[in-house]
Amino acid sequence: MNMFKNPFKHLSAAIAGFFLAVTILLSTPNPILACDISILPAVSSGASGSEISLTVNVALTHRVCTVPISQTDITLTNMTLVSQTDWNKINNSLYQATLIVKLGNSGTGTITVVRECTKGGDTASVKITILSASADVSAALPSNTIPAVTDPPDENLIPTILPADIINTQTNTPAEQELEWMEAIYQALSEPYMLAYIALMSAGTISFLKGWRKNRPILMAVSLFYLGFFVGGCPCAIGSLQSVLLHTGEMKIYMVQYILLFIPVITTLFWGRIFCGWVCPMGALQNFIYRKETGIKINEKLNHYLGFIKYIFLFALIAAVLITGTTVFAHIDPFKALFNFDFNWFTGIFLGLVLTGSIFISGFWCRYLCPLGAFLGLLSKLSYFELKFGTSCKHCGICQKTYCEYGVINGSGKELKLDNSECVRCGECLKRCPKNAVKLSHNRVILISSIPANPVSQEIISKEEFKPDLLKSPSFGSEP
Template sequence: MKALTETTILFIIVLLCTSVFIAAVPEIQIKPEGAEHNVGDIFKVKIVVTIIHKKCPLPITSTVIELSKNLMLVNETEWIQVSSNVYEKTIWVKCVSEGEGTIRVYRKCPIYGLIEAQVKIGVGVKVEETAEAKIYWHIPNTVYILLTLTAVSVFLAFTLAKRRDRRSNMIRLGVLAFSLALLGFVKGGCPCPIGAVQIIPVLLLDMKIYIGWILLLLIPIIATLIFGRIYCGWICPFGALQELIGLINKRKIKPPSSLNYIKLLSLAVFIGLSISIGDEVFREYDPFKALFNLSFTETTLALLIIVVLASILIGRPFCKYICPLGAILMLVDKVSILRIRRDSKLCINCSLCRRICPYNTDSGTGKGECILCLKCITKCPRQALSYR
């Protein structure tokens, strides 16, 4: 059984992690990326737009192309669909006066906010690259939904833990199901804090500051710092999907809790690849978002089947061994202000808390793996555990 467990975990990690080595593609590309010309020259520019989400509410014709005053549009083609989600357009531009010019292409996405690309064109002058930070203030409504769900979840967790209510887990699963429906299937799982972990370092290196993305990452981190891993246990739609599927099997395999630290390696891989590639990795191979948007490829369908089977056998496999956000929150939870604490005077070391813990860890030890399911509090025979 132990060999089967280790083989299953390794299989999941390899399949989920190897797919991220395939490079992600920026949403908007302008080719060439920059050039120098003389007054009167006419040059050709190709614009490539990759529609990331299959249900994108923004038509390709909403893509805006802006030229600086010393450049003039001479001719252009229609948008040509070269694959299921990739469009190309060619424009011819004339240089009308000296100076540094720009070609800017942007899309005002109702979910992400402004998505843009820009190249500099030198007309009779050399192009000088300057590093200027650009701040994007668009805040998606997912941020407000996340704040509301966090507040409700904290209130419920406090109330139920204080009462030692045996319905705690049922209520928590209800909140998770609601979050799965809203953040998952209604919002398409996007944008999400897990994606923020990958894309924020890339954007910062590119001198772009997206306030919405930063808030999506900060809300779970700050909530964890104060209340513990309330996001993981009560809100995350990815975790909700795995946990609800896992209800099929009550007698799950429980690998050693030390294996949970594998996700720290996953965090390093995700961030490292995102920075080296220059974009969010794993996006095109995310089985959760494929399900939420009901849009599958052979790869995402295969990965989804693996996650479903692993969720039945192990429980929350992605959360335990892969999730980069889970790795961050595990570290933050080690210093959280509020957490489940153990009264050593009342504890009889029966290990019931470990046996019923979905993460196979001792309650009240501060190892960072408690997702506040409250099972240990409600079932402790000596009431030695409390959330404070």
């Protein structure tokens, strides 16, 4: 059992796990996509210099899409955009735009349509055969081909001002180039799901600091049913982490993703992983299906060892994102599949394993697999406040045996320790300790056990320590 004291001695196993995770991320088939993009006609040809009409359809497969339709990225190769209609909303989930493009040199032209988002997005591409202008192509021209000499485009078409052979409609839109910071923030915060996300984070943070732990299941239920099943699992902080990696320096365009990641990062740096314990819809689902009476208590050493898997997964995910240039986790996210009822064989099996584990092991996904949990766990080592045992602790171990279901309190007797990097700030030990001994303290305070026992030093420590609900006054959600 000495292997559990220092898992990094088995470096070869960690490296093998890392590359296995990268391989899975890069090779998972049939990704679940947030959009279904099609380009019509799927097969087309025309003479060099002629103009053809193409129709782009974007079907949003999730109930709520966080990426505006205007951020659909269209790229042309060996063709020039002549005009494009506005995006027309055909129904609640289908948008359509018509393009007229001028064919370039003989050979092949390509139109590629891309939508990137934390849910996976989609990509569609069609190749157009471009024939020589001097060739007799009248029989080969499809019905969508427009003669080289044409009447002026219909007035509802918007002519492009960019004559380049490759046109990127997302990055070259003047309105987006001139987007101001306050306008970008306003647009991001105007989304209802963002307001709900911020409200839940605010309520969760205040409830934790005030000791209102009865509010936790209420907030988790709202998060699960609104952010999870209603919105479709987005906002997703895991997807936002990937988007920030891919779009560093493009903060104004991807403001939503930056805010989604910024909020849990800030709260973690101050008070710990409040997002994980109070707001995350994935954590909420696990909390509700876990049954304590049939739960399995994981051995302390084994729990510590298994906890390293999520860190391997995190670094593998970062590597895969940087290698592929895509939000690869969207392809295997079991919770996104559940929240949107959109499965492939891999996510179906993955979800089944995760939910089965969560029934018997509290926070199975959070403790052993979640890459965001690993990321916030690393940040929590820098938290301004951390949980500690105060001078009134009698080392009874009841917090470890009864209250903490995440296995973050280890040791026994006077060697009892609390692992703040794994703690999700559920508040059970903080509020229910019979001796009121668990404290939220400034992490730079010298350990109590190392301070000489004299009235002056004890007075200093008591001022440094912060205990939620200091006034001890009856209030909503508080408990005796």
